[in-house]
Amino acid sequence: xxxxxxxxxxxxxxxxxxxxxxxxxxxxxxxxxxxxxxxxxxxxxxxxxxxxxxxxxxxxxxxxxxxxxxxxxxxxxxxxxxxxxxxxxxxxxxxxxxxxxxxxxxxxxxxxxxxxxxxxxxxxxxxxxxxxxxxxxxxxxxxxxxxxxxxxxxxxxx
Amino acid sequence: xxxxxxxxxxxxxxxxxxxxxxxxxxxxxxxxxxxxxxxxxxxxxxxxxxxxxxxxxxxxxxxxxxxxxxxxxxxxxxxxxxxxxxxxxxxxxxxxxxxxxxxxxxxxxxxxxxxxxxxxxxxxxxxxxxxxxxxxxxxxxxxxxxxxxxxxxxxxxxxxxxxxxxxxxxxxxxxxxxxxxxxxxxxxxxxxxxxxxxxxxxxxxxxxxxxxxxxxxxxxxxxxxxxxxxxxxxxxxxxxxxxxxxxxxxxxxxxxxxxxxxxxxxxxxxxxxxxxxxxxxxxxxxxx
Numbered sequence: 001x002x003x004x005x006x007x008x009x010x011x012x013x014x015x016x017x018x019x020x021x022x023x024x025x026x027x028x029x030x031x032x033x034x035x036x037x038x039x040x041x042x043x044x045x046x047x048x049x050x051x052x053x054x055x056x057x058x059x060x061x062x063x064x065x066x067x068x069x070x071x072x073x074x075x076x077x078x079x080x081x082x083x084x085x086x087x088x089x090x091x092x093x094x095x096x097x098x099x100x101x102x103x104x105x106x107x108x109x110x111x112x113x114x115x116x117x118x119x120x121x122x123x124x125x126x127x128x129x130x131x132x133x134x135x136x137x138x139x140x141x142x143x144x145x146x147x148x149x150x151x152x153x154x155x156x157x158x
Numbered sequence: 159x160x161x162x163x164x165x166x167x168x169x170x171x172x173x174x175x176x177x178x179x180x181x182x183x184x185x186x187x188x189x190x191x192x193x194x195x196x197x198x199x200x201x202x203x204x205x206x207x208x209x210x211x212x213x214x215x216x217x218x219x220x221x222x223x224x225x226x227x228x229x230x231x232x233x234x235x236x237x238x239x240x241x242x243x244x245x246x247x248x249x250x251x252x253x254x255x256x257x258x259x260x261x262x263x264x265x266x267x268x269x270x271x272x273x274x275x276x277x278x279x280x281x282x283x284x285x286x287x288x289x290x291x292x293x294x295x296x297x298x299x300x301x302x303x304x305x306x307x308x309x310x311x312x313x314x315x316x317x318x319x320x321x322x323x324x325x326x327x328x329x330x331x332x333x334x335x336x337x338x339x340x341x342x343x344x345x346x347x348x349x350x351x352x353x354x355x356x357x358x359x360x361x362x363x364x365x366x367x368x369x370x371x372x373x374x375x376x377x378x379x380x381x382x383x384x385x386x387x388x389x390x391x392x393x394x395x396x397x398x399x400x401x402x403x404x405x406x407x408x409x410x411x412x413x414x415x416x417x418x419x420x421x422x423x424x425x426x427x428x429x430x431x432x433x434x435x436x437x438x439x440x441x442x443x444x445x446x
Contacts, residue, residue, distance in 0.1 A: 063375065111365075
């Protein structure tokens with residue numbers, strides 16, 4: 001799993017395969033009032049994988065902060081952020097993509113981390129190891145993982 | 159909870175930033191500890207020290223944020239697994255560990271001679287002008303007065319001794335100095351406290367000032383006070399020093415941490431301690 005992520009990031013950095021070449025790199029993303037209009041990959045997101053990302057600590061870990069009533073099977077939801085059920089009633093897909101990629105563009109100074117950002121950070125580490133990273137940082141989520149999460153969020157219409 | 163969610167939803171719909179909105183729900187309870195020498199009642203809730211008056215009214219010991227079972231373990235020394243480490247510290251205190259057979263007891267007599275120290279350390283040492291953690295004081299005796307190699311900052315010997323020395327000040331009021339010679343260190347610690355480190359870009363304040371009382375996954379967020387340190391941590395079945403806790407919290411922001419005993423973490427420990435000025439020294443307390 002980790003290996004795939006790293007491989008994906010490396011490939012996309014080198015822009016080797018044609019499908020990945022279409023990907024928009026974190027530094028090339030255009031935010032319009034916090035929203036990202038176009039898909040980051042051109043490949044439709046997979047909501048099932050999106051849900052997995054949102055509940056996995058080393059990935060999205062959205063449940064750490066958000067109650068999500070559509071996931072009663074997942075134990076211990078945090079309550080730092082708002083309930084996500086109904087999010088697509090409040091936000092467009094483009095706005096949700098912007099929020100997941102870098103919520104600071106929508107909510108100034110928010111505690112919510114930016115999941116599709118590679119710089120600038122103060123003392124970034126290599127994941128949760130506490131050590132300095134070797135080489136350039138990858139975003140916390142890949143472009144396709146962002147799309148997967150957005151696809152899941154879009155299923156949360158109330 | 160229900161109310162908050164809808165309030166948040168409304169506010170976010172309006173595009174308002176919501177940081178700074180604390181939802182405090184520390185458990186109402188009183189910490190009276192059964193000890194060998196009778197009961198001690200701890201001050202676990204106190205008016206915030208003046209330097210925090212802009213951000214909070216009341217400070218709470220982390221004890222208020224733990225579940226009933228964990229809280230209960232700290233209410234009787236007999237049930238507190240941390241006491242084993244106090245005993246181990248006492249054995250080391252009395253042992254002739256030094257190169258020439260010196261012992262802590264040989265120079266300091268009973269560990270009770272340390273009563274009151276935990277409440278005022280970290281502090282700037284009058285003679286050297288250096289900021290001293292308790293670990294630094296211990297190590298200066300270990301190296302200069304006993305002829306030994308310094309103990310590791312987070313070693314077992316060090317943490318046993320921290321447990322023993324804290325225990326002597328239990329129930330006394332935390333009152334670390336923030337002014338005078340301490341001021342520059344305190345300012346540095348304060349700056350670190352509000353810096354958003356790591357790839358998650360989180361400052362101590364984001365969790366422990368803006369969100370205490372809320373849950374982050376299954377963790378009930380406290381104010382991140384260190385009056386209870388060292389703590390016995392059930393998860394690790396061992397003693398955790400304040401330095402270790404600070405390291406863990408920095409690491410969890412996906413940041414490169416600071417080393418135990420580094421200038422940064424010493425300054426941060428002083429600053430964090432000062433946010434608890436007014437609470438009782440509780441170490442050794444119990445955490446999940």
